């Protein structure tokens with residue numbers, strides 16, 4: 001049999017299997033949809049959390065206020081040392097004059113404050129931009145004892161909180177998704193088992209006339225893959241529509257804008273489809289294999 | 297063609313179905329397996345197409361030791377063996393033609409070849425004119441012919457029949473055995489388990505009698521009951 005004909009045979013077998021138990025088919029497609037929606041929600045949440053963290057971090061600098069008596073050589077050495085540390089993007093020296101300049105700009109319009117700014121005792125500082133904000137804590141612990149440093153300032157709370165949320169969501173989300181995928185595979189396996197059972201006579205004859213296990217398996221595995229694909233397509237559709245709506249109606253756009261990165265959204269869709277197909281194939285395969293082993 | 301060497305079968309429930317059986321079947325033989333119910337006839341047939349595995353001993357089919365073959369090799373063994381059942385095991389929602397063609401389809405035979413072979417097999421059992429009938433529209437004898445057509449459609453070297461006339465009236469039974477005999481004459485080794493005394497006595501072929509899992513008689517041109 002040519003491979004095209006063989007495909008035709010498998011497809012028609014699959015189609016008639018699908019017709020056979022419509023209700024169970026709907027149930028298993030539905031479970032795939034639900035779990036892939038959860039996976040999608042998780043991935044979207046993660047995406048937004050990541051972009052929020054990046055956003056916040058890019059605005060976050062670690063600011064080292066220097067002691068007035070620190071020498072130029074000392075400051076220079078410190079700057080070079082920090083530049084060599086992990087997670088540091090760049091280090092800028094902000095002199096007393098420059099700090100005063102900035103403050104003036106920030107307070108422009110409030111003319112009567114100009115005089116105070118001129119006389120205020122502003123310290124010079126080093127401003128550190130981070131590539132990786134999760135390294136902030138280790139960075140500060142390393143430089144804490146340096147004699148030239150007076151004070152260290154950074155948005156430590158928000159970054160650590162966000163990173164912690166992300167960690168928790170990742171672990172909890174992954175656990176939930178694994179459980180959901182197992183449940184889904186189980187539902188699919190049971191649906192396929194029904195089809196297999198309904199076709200046991202045919203399977204029996206196929207075995208007797210010398211059909212290989214693979215030949216017998218394929219229509220059932222394709223049925224499972226079909227369930228997975230249909231369910232995850234539905235999930236992608238619902239997730240896409242839902243997320244588009246959410247982005248449009250998001251009340252916090254100015255504080256935490258939702259990520260609408262097409263590349264990332266495409267990756268998420270592909271992940272959902274692949275997840276559905278894998279779960280479907282896995283569920284049906286485990287079901288058929290068990291059955292064939294029992295029949296031998 | 298087929299050899300059993302010291303074959304014993306003990307089923308998982310502890311029943312011993314065959315005890316130390318030695319048996320040799322030559323290519324082109326026509327052989328009846330007789331014996332009281334539970335004597336082990338079906339077990340012998342199942343061993344040949346490896347539905348069952350022997351507990352001890354060796355079985356050689358078509359020059360190949362099948363005792364230790366892997367699961368993956370079983371389909372290829374079975375492609376050389378046609379099997380006929382007392383209850384036909386036809387697919388009730390498929391036509392006679394489809395039932396026969398199915399056996400070729402599922403082992404990957406191409407469409408034109410399927411057509412050619414199916415027509416030939418149905419013709420050789422005299423049912424080409426009823427190719428489009430569903431099993432329910434056929435008489436028991438006709439259904440058994442479809443089953444035989446399915447068993448021979450792949451030109452097997454061995455045909456195994458477990459009480460193929462068990463559900464048929466005497467005249468129809470005789471027709472079926474004549475059909476098996478014609479298939480045998482073309483070179484296929486035929487092994488038939490039966491309780492049908494008149495058929496065995498009329499055919500005068502090799503008879504192997506079993507009792508309680510033991511071979512108690514093996515004669516050429518034998519009868520259902522041994523001549524003492």
Ligand SMILES: Nc1ncnc2c1ncn2[C@@H]1O[C@H](COP(=O)(O)OP(=O)(O)OP(=O)(O)O)[C@@H](O)[C@H]1O
Nearest residue numbers: 307308309311313332333334335336337338339340
């Ligand atoms: N799958 C099985 N599990 C357990 N015991 C079995 C199994 N198949 C057969 N037996 C037992 O093995 C013995 C031989 O059975 P077998 O079917 O070979 O007999 P038989 O000669 O074909 O009988 P019959 O003429 O009634 O068809 C019987 O005692 C039967 O109960």
Ligand SMILES: [Mg+2]
Nearest residue numbers: 337338339458
């Ligand atoms: Mg029997």
